[in-house]
Amino acid sequence: MRKLIYGMNQSLDGYIAATGDDIGWSGPPSEELFQWWLDLEQTCELALYGRKLWETMSSYWPTGDQRPDATPAEQEFARTWRDTPKVVFSSTIDKVDWNARLVTGDAVAEITRLKAEDGGPMHIGGATLAAAAMRAGLIDEYVVATHPVLVGGGTPFFTALDGWVNLDMLDTRTFPGGVVMTRYEARR
Template sequence: MRTLTFAMNVSLDGYIATPGDDLGWGVPSDELFQWWSDRVAATDVALYGRRLWESMSSHWPTADQQPGATPAQIQFARRWRDLPKVVFSSTTGVAVDWNARLVTADAVTEIARLKAEAGGTIDVGGATLAAAAVRAGLVDEYVLVTHPVLVGGGTPFFPVLGTWVHLDLVETRAFPGGVLMTRYETGR
């Protein structure tokens, strides 16, 4: 059975985006950017909600061809293109490419099916999609990359839950700029 991980940048007050989807507060240091790139390289498949997919697919497919692209950005773009991706959307007309496929059926059912397959890690991203996986009890690991900023509102990392989820801290790492990565496993 595969491991499903929910990993995102998060503000200290618990948000992954401000109202209006501003992510400017989460600009990574070179070290953190490399860490995210290495995560992409170690992931077997990435699951995206429509909005996160649109954000990522509007930049990374050609980021390595942009003037001034750094070696790290070139590496990330190549890794991202090669990574198998599943995009979940109920909106028709969502374009997918770059080693991705579109799923319009029930997300929880498809995520459970993917988890049951043989293979390695699955990353889930996008607030709505991740919330569905969290509520269904499908997430095995939570990785919070906490930035020292209070944004005051927006899209929360964690959805409202009907029950407690006990977690075990398994890893921490400090990055430049006061950023702290914490990784938790569910207490199953």
């Protein structure tokens, strides 16, 4: 059975995007934080994306390594991103590329099916998609990179749930700029 990891940057008040889908508050990550995200990306065998995050990622990373100012870590991230198989969940777009396939039907059923397969970890991104997986009890690990900023509203990292989800802390780490990374595992 595959492990499903949900990880994203969030503001101290719990939002992955401020009102208007503004993610500018997180600024460019420190080299150390970027390397941490790259290391996580390289451990995952499959990436699951909601439409908005897919559009953000696919607008930059397919050629991110070809930018003249790209750091070695950014070059490696772009190559890893292109090579990692991806599943995009959306009912509003009709095609995807960059080693991805599109699922327009029941996201929870497809994620459940993918989790039941043999293979390495999967990561999930995008608030709406992750919320559906959270409500279905499919997330095995939460990775929260909390930035020292209050944005006052927007898209929350966590969704409303019908019941408690007990977690065990796996790791905590501080990065430059006051970013605190915490990792939790869902207690089963």
